[in-house]
Amino acid sequence: MTFLERYETLLGKLPGDSALRAAASDAFRSAGLPGATRGRPSEAWKYTSLRSLAETRFRSGEPKHEAETILARLPLLDVPRLVFVDGEFSDRLSVHIANDGDGTAKSAEAPLSSPGSLKIARFADQPDFGTLTWPDREPMVALNTMLAEDGVSLHIPANHDCGTIQLISVATTDADLHPRHTIRLDAGAKLTLIEMSAGEGVYFLNTVAEIHVADGAHLTHIRLQDESLTAFHISTTYAEVAATATYDSFTLNIGARLCRTEVHATLAGEHATAHLNAVQLLMGAQHADFTSVVGHLAPHGTSRQTVKNVLSGRSRGVFQGRIEVARAAQKTDGYQMNQALLLSPDAEIDSKPELEIFADDVKCSHGATVGELDAEQIFYLRSRGVPDAEARSILVRAFLSEALDAVTDEAVRGSLERAVESWWQRNKA
């Protein structure tokens, strides 16, 4: 069954605004999956084609794999977690959030609810499509809008620090899943959100998240994608950052056959900050695309980006990053660095860092480097007695550890380091 056919069969059964879904289905019908339909090539999808996705048929069915086993493989933290299994909220596997006062505490017994300050709702119960997207904004957003069934809406009221929450997707069957999340931080609120995804089988996860960070609020958004190597993972995030607020995101992609992470961060208020850092570690025939657009709309915004690709096997890494500075966004300070390390003769990197600038009093720059390990550095290590293979391993790890420096929370970084280590072990094998 195609996505559109499935939409037809679900007609009237999906929660929320049916007119919006109908508009999204029209948009998706006319756009199609990028790279899979003929016609004018899309500049936004220049290096990633979804032809292989279009050729794969998904069906929802009985779970084929144990969700617990998959969950246990993830470097989980000892903090509250919301778990979705095959796109549906799992009460059983979630470690819920009970609210006491203005902080949060975990409690295995408490049901998912929204007492007191933190408001949580399931998309299935209270569908929220947000305000930052519209049906024909991106084909993959249209697809999600058309088929979204569940997800979470988190709302942190003003001046509350909600600590760390994990949002986890586990896939156990060969289905297509379209989670829809909205995260709202009111003025001065604070949250660290850790998204992790993993699974078994040939499935397709197509997440859309909408994020609002109000004045002075601070959201740290960490993402670990460790999907099955036969899976498709597409994630699109829209974040709007208000005055003096910070959206600090870090993405680590190691799994999936084909992965696309697309982040649109808009600095809408003065002195807003966005960090869009990412690391992609690929091997075999994996393809991963990190695409970002930072929109500076207001003065005195700061954006920082470090994106690193480490590519072995026949893998292909893609980075597209655009910094846009609007006329009004004077005194913008934007910097972007992307580096790719090729470890194999068959790996490929495609990189497109873009600057689009309409304000004159700005400081914007980007840098890009592509290549293999530095011969001088290898020699230096060897001249101190370190064997060649070990010297290379030290330098790759150093390259990665530098990328993880952007994650300041030690527990979170530890968790990501474990994920990197497991990739490294797998890659060596």
Add this chain to the structure above:
Amino acid sequence: MLEIRGLSACIGDKEILKGIDLTVPQGEIHAIMGPNGSGKSTLGYVLSGREDYTVTGGTVTFNGANLLEMEPEARAIAGVFLAFQAPIELPGVNNANFLRTALNAVRRARGEAELDAVQFLKLARAETKRLHMRDDMLKRNVNVGFSGGEKKRNEVLQMALLRPKLAILDETDSGLDIDALKIVADGVNALRSAEFSALVITHHQRLLDHLVPHRVHVLSQGRIIRSGGPELAKELEQSGYASLIAEAA
């Protein structure tokens, strides 16, 4: 222990060493002096096995082994240490981890037990203290953000820990103030023993005041044009290379 016979080497099409003969017996310190571009640094790189240089002739034996056939790490393990003129920065590589990895590679080869982190740190701290280095240099990334003097001291620290049989100091004195120079010289002098030899590549007499060499060799255009005792360095300091080179020509 080090025997260089008729060594010539080139980089690309450019011949830099044109037949070097040099013997450094065990326990001796020899200085190599010479103008810029005479091939001093090349000699250091060729002895330590840098791949951009091609050896076109001659032999180098080190304690009876054919040095030129060995991989760079094998030479290091055999006891050849090159203190780089411009030490390489290794972003993201922690200095202490780097030093421990190198030290354990050498210890393994010598049949000594590897050091764990605690043992290593104890040893390294003692050495850093002796070299008047700040403890935090161990925590920082290798040579990243180090001042010129700090980089040179970091080289000497590595040398002190690895205890080589032959140290090649490639202009380790350049860019050092007098105090730092003394610290570096003391670091080398502390290693002096009947088993330790050194090739000290330098422009200046200055370092040789602190590290009195057994022999001084003058290198010009890829050849050793004169050798002598420590007094040769003093002579050079006064008269310069020009007259010597003219004499040799």
Add this chain to the structure above:
Amino acid sequence: MAVETETLETVQALTQSGYKWGFETNVEMEFAPKGLNEDIIRLISARKQEPAWMLDWRLKAFAAWQKMEEPQWARVEHPPIDYQDLHYYAAPKKKAGPKSLDEVDPELLAMYEKLGIPLKERAILAGVDPDAAEGGSRQIAVDAVFDSVSVATTFKETLSKAGVIFCPISEAIREYPDLVKQYLGTVVPVGDNFFAALNSAVFTDGSFVYIPKGVRCPMELSTYFRINARNTGQFERTLIIAEEGSYVSYLEGCTAPQRDENQLHAAVVELVTMDDAQIKYSTVQNWYPGDEHGKGGIYNFVTKRGACRGARSKISWTQVETGSAITWKYPSCVLLGEDSVGEFYSVAVTNNHQQADTGTKMIHVGRGSRSTIVSKGISAGHSNNTYRGLVRMAPTAKNARNFTQCDSLLIGDRCGAHTVPYIESRNLTAKVEHEATTSKIAEDQLFYCRQRGLSEEDAVGLIVNGFCKDVLKELPMEFAVEAQKLLAVSLEGSVG
């Protein structure tokens, strides 16, 4: 030092405000009827007395063009172009091609004089001992293309003694058909892109250069393009072949009269270098940019590409782009030969309502091939200036290297500066480094200059010239002086 004197005079003319090349020349013209179809192509081919193979080649290109669409990916906007509302052939009446300089229409000679382009060989040498000229001011051979035809080529004799062929391409098609056949369309195939296909179908003239094996071209070669007639498109075609071990430096300049309507210029340039050969190609592009409200100006849609076919061969593009309402141009290098070298040095200035989308492509195929890209974009007024560049490392490009530096400068807050690099690597030993910055002229730099007595405009000129230095130094000396002044003129009125 006649050339320098002339340069100085040109420079003096330049330092007065406004576009100084906007005058029209009254020459009797012959036009083909407006519109584009096979008959027009046959007419062009017939007028040029071309052999049948050339006509077939054109018709093939025309067939390809009819199936193509104008490219949409560049950041430029313009009302639709009516390709049927243009003259595809316009030539000064009189003889098809003057045999010698003496036969050239005096009106034309006067025009070139006014533009500062010496078409008289003796003018260049006047008062200078020929031997002294070798070391000091260089001799420059000029091919002058006026609308659709080449009107004069100087120094042909000196060049032919060295074995160098420098002539209008229309002449080369007749005189050296084998050479033209062997190379034409091999670097830019007829169906390469919309504008290249159009050019292949209708090109009327341009320059042909052939440097034989081992010859260092005894003087700089130069083509001077002039659009004069109304409602014409200019479609010139340049082909330069540098055989093994040869060297040539080629300069290109262009101007057009000031008109209210837009005019189309769609050129194709193909360069080929064999083993150890070098071509240095310099352009000062000063087509009429339109007025301060964006009315009029040339649409400069140009395909320039060089193929480094031989080992250690080198192609170096240097461009100073100050003119045209719209510039769409990516001088590129296909680095096929082992250790071949590609270079692209560019200054692009946009002011008022100009739009530029320009950059390069460096396609690395050969082992050890190296490329350098230095691009300086300056936007002022309401203009938009985009650098668009591709660096591609093929799987065969072992140890290839690229370094790219792209800097943009914004003057005023109504303009835009954009950087769109594409980096594609499929060889792990290949190394690509790219850096880009966007900034404005620092207040403290301006203040420092003004405190020393410079006017704000002069200070900006000085700083902009400094900003462009890495590119300007690549230009031949006479060109560099002109280019510097041109930068100042182009930015006039952008400050304060």
